[in-house]
Amino acid sequence: MSANDRVIIFDTTLRDGEQSPGASMTRDEKVRIAKHLERMRVDVIEAGFAMASVGDFEAVRAVAEAVKESRVCSLARALDADIDRAGEALQVANAGRIHTFIATSPIHMKYKLKMEPDQVVAQAIHAVKRARNLIDDVEFSLEDASRTEFDFMCRIVEEAIRAGARTINIPDTVGYALPEEFGDTIRRLLERVPNADQAIISVHCHNDLGLAVSNSIAAVANGARQVECTINGLGERAGNAALEEFVMALRTRHDRLGLSTGIETQHIVPTSRLVSTITGFPVQPNKAIVGANAFAHESGIHQDGVLKHRETYEIMTAQDVGWHTNRMVLGKHSGRNAFRTRLEELGISFSTDAELNEAFRRFKELADKKHEIFDEDLQALVSEQRASEEIDEHIRLSYMSVTSETGEVPLATLRLMVNGQEVSTQAEGSGPVDAAFKAIEQVAQSGASLELYSVNAITSGTDSQGEVTVRLEKGGRIVNGNGADTDIVIASAKAYIHALNIMMAGREKAHPQV
Numbered sequence: 001m002s003a004n005d006r007v008i009i010f011d012t013t014l015r016d017g018e019q020s021p022g023a024s025m026t027r028d029e030k031v032r033i034a035k036h037l038e039r040m041r042v043d044v045i046e047a048g049f050a051m052a053s054v055g056d057f058e059a060v061r062a063v064a065e066a067v068k069e070s071r072v073c074s075l076a077r078a079l080d081a082d083i084d085r086a087g088e089a090l091q092v093a094n095a096g097r098i099h100t101f102i103a104t105s106p107i108h109m110k111y112k113l114k115m116e117p118d119q120v121v122a123q124a125i126h127a128v129k130r131a132r133n134l135i136d137d138v139e140f141s142l143e144d145a146s147r148t149e150f151d152f153m154c155r156i157v158e159e160a161i162r163a164g165a166r167t168i169n170i171p172d173t174v175g176y177a178l179p180e181e182f183g184d185t186i187r188r189l190l191e192r193v194p195n196a197d198q199a200i201i202s203v204h205c206h207n208d209l210g211l212a213v214s215n216s217i218a219a220v221a222n223g224a225r226q227v228e229c230t231i232n233g234l235g236e237r238a239g240n241a242a243l244e245e246f247v248m249a250l251r252t253r254h255d256r257l258g259l260s261t262g263i264e265t266q267h268i269v270p271t272s273r274l275v276s277t278i279t280g281f282p283v284q285p286n287k288a289i290v291g292a293n294a295f296a297h298e299s300g301i302h303q304d305g306v307l308k309h310r311e312t313y314e315i316m317t318a319q320d321v322g323w324h325t326n327r328m329v330l331g332k333h334s335g336r337n338a339f340r341t342r343l344e345e346l347g348i349s350f351s352t353d354a355e356l357n358e359a360f361r362r363f364k365e366l367a368d369k370k371h372e373i374f375d376e377d378l379q380a381l382v383s384e385q386r387a388s389e390e391i392d393e394h395i396r397l398s399y400m401s402v403t404s405e406t407g408e409v410p411l412a413t414l415r416l417m418v419n420g421q422e423v424s425t426q427a428e429g430s431g432p433v434d435a436a437f438k439a440i441e442q443v444a445q446s447g448a449s450l451e452l453y454s455v456n457a458i459t460s461g462t463d464s465q466g467e468v469t470v471r472l473e474k475g476g477r478i479v480n481g482n483g484a485d486t487d488i489v490i491a492s493a494k495a496y497i498h499a500l501n502i503m504m505a506g507r508e509k510a511h512p513q514v
Contacts, residue, residue, distance in 0.1 A: 007250065007261050008200065008226040011037050011243060012046040013275060014063065015075055016204075017234035023279040024480055027059040028386050033231075034063045035347045036274055038070045040267040042243075044097060046073040046228075050089040051082040057089050064093035071137065073097040078127035087134035098131040101141035101169075104148040104156055121156050125163045132164035141169035141204065146177040150185070154192045161193070167200045167226060172215055175208025175238060183218030190223045202226035205241045207233060212241035217249055220259055231275045232283055232290065244268045244289040244321065252316055269322030270346065270375065277379045280469030280482050282456035289321055330378075332367035336360050346375060348382050359385055369486045370463040380458055380467055380484040387482065387498060391505045394419055395444060395497050402432040402489050412436040414493070416443055433492045440493065444500050448472040448479075455488055468495040472503060479503045 014030050017023060025033070030047065037045050047063035048056040064072045072093045076082035078100050090096035102113070102124050109115055115123070124140065131138040140160040142148055157168050170189070172182060186203070190196045203219040203226070205212040216227045233242035247263045254260065272290040276283050285293040295318040330342060339360055343349070350356040362381050367373055399415035412435035413426045425443050429435030437450070452471035457464045466488035470481045481499025485491035 004225075005259055006225070007220050007259050008043045008202075009243065009247065009261050009263055010044040010046065010073070010202065010204075010226050010228040011042045011230065012204070012228050012240065013037070013230040013234055013243075014059070015046040015048050016228075016236060016240055017230040017275075017279075018048070019236045020234055020239070020279070020281065023234060023281060024478075025059075025278055026387070027055065027062050029278045029383070030059045031062050031066045032347065033271070033275060033278065034067050034070075034072075036267065036271040037231075038067050039264070039347060040271055041262045041264045042070050043262065044071045044073050044226075046075060046099065048074060049076075050074045051076060051079075051085040057085060060086070060089040061092060064090050064096060068094045071095040071097055073099050073139070076100045076127075076131070078102040078123050080130060083127060083131050083134065087131070090135060095137070096135055097137040097139055097167075098135050099139040099141065099169075100127045100131050101143050102127065103143040104152060105144035106149065107147065108144045117152055121159055124156055125159050128160050128163035128165045137167075138165050139167035139169055139202070140165040141171055143171060144173040145170040146172040146182065146185070147174070150188070153185075154189060157189065158193050158195060161195045161199045165199060167202050168196075169202040169204055169226075169228065170219075170224070171204035171228075172206055172212075173204075175206035175212065177205070177211070177215050179211060179214045179218035182215045183222040186219045186224050187222040200225050202228060204228035206235065207238040207240060210238070212239070213245045213249065216241045216246050217257070220250075221257060232272055232281065232287070234275065234279065234281060242288070244272065248289050248316060248321065251320075265320050266322045271322075273376055274347075274379055276456075277376065277383050277458075277467065280454065280456075280467070280480055282454065282467075294318075295323060330363070330367070330373040331371060332364065334367070334373075339363055342375075343378060343382070346378060348378070355385075355389075366465070366486075370461075370465070374459045376458045377465055380465060383482065384484055384494075391501050393417075394501055394504045395440075397490075397493055397497055398422065400436065400490060400493055402436060404432045410435045412439045414439050416440070416497075418443060432489045436489060436493045437496050440496055440500070446472070446474065446500055446503060448474040448500075448503065451478065453492070455492075458484065466491045468492045470495040470499045472496075472499045474503065477503075 018025055034045050047060040050057045050060045060074045074086035074089050076086040076098055086098045109120055128138055128140050201224045203216055203224050205215040229241040229243040229246055231243055233239040247261050250259050269290055283290055285291050396417040398417050401413045404410040409428045410432045411428050416423050423443050425439045427435050427439035429438050451473045454469040456467045458467050465484045465486050467484045468491040472479050479499045479502040481495045483491045483494025
């Protein structure tokens, strides 16, 4: 393909995706996802916002160290301290990028920045130049571009390119644009700005009206050559353009668009599953490309058509995006070598034999509970192990018994190890999970409120593991806990305790909506 036909894929799952309430990721989890994105041949991985916290800085640096093929990016406001911190985090990157931004819409400049347009332009120029002194690859974004006055947009884009930005991002920050008008904006921008040929025009579309992918397609059809997106469409509010949907739209409709990406699409589904497992955000069954029903046919007419000729009802193959390919089912008779090999194929490795041995022990425990172990089970198992290794387990579940009978109030009896001391606790509740949570809270006395309780079956079948996400909030800070078990009540208790341990470790994250 020619350079003009190639669309750069900029994945921001680790930055914008993490801004979904409760979707925060640890450094190790970000590295695991980044390695999957690299294997998928994502061009640019936005690893985080280095200035946001020490944890974000360390995560950006860890991703920059681990990733060799993709370019690693850090976001930075148009402020000296942000830009310098991003540059510091990216020093170890094989290929890095600083992505700096400032708001440009009248409403943002007046009420948020409290700056005049001339001041905003001057700040943008200064930020780009400062970033270029630290790194060769600088991207500049006009926050809320879709509500920015067009003449001002052209002015600041021209100045940012002149200052050294080699990628200019036009975000639909609040998901306000319609495809026809957004595409027209990109076309007119390329025609009006005299030095537009010296930069790649990028777009970053939010899904508030369900149009993020449509707007992204309209943009590339009118000359944009980078699209910022996330796995599963994860992101603030209604999320971002879904990488899998955009990539497969370009691939399936190459006849009309004539554009391509470098994405190796067979890795899409495994990466989607990993992101879902780590964030605790399940993928809806009817989600395009990666949903469990995306290639399922129940209608008799559809089934008959597919059996006679697949393309009667399928515009792409399930194997194209990673369904049912390179899949090996493990069981209790599987050995350590088969276990390690499958983990490596999934992009999971351990730094020490002790970590591998602990994972294998957990695998054997799980294999005694369910007959077949699938990739999704392995990902959940490793995520749970690493989550427990990354924080001190102030509280640990050692025993649990729940009684739930028709006409009787459920009762949960637990034994918890609290800082090395065993504590017994018991509580009633409206259901077994409610009783378990109340019993745990009697000991923890956290004062946190339960913001989310979500259960997702990791695989099919009655012996499937239940993966539970628990989100706790206290004083505008949130934590996200996960637990998995073939018994969903035990999984629920594990998730609640995991969230409490994160809170006790001081690893809460500011709620994005506060």
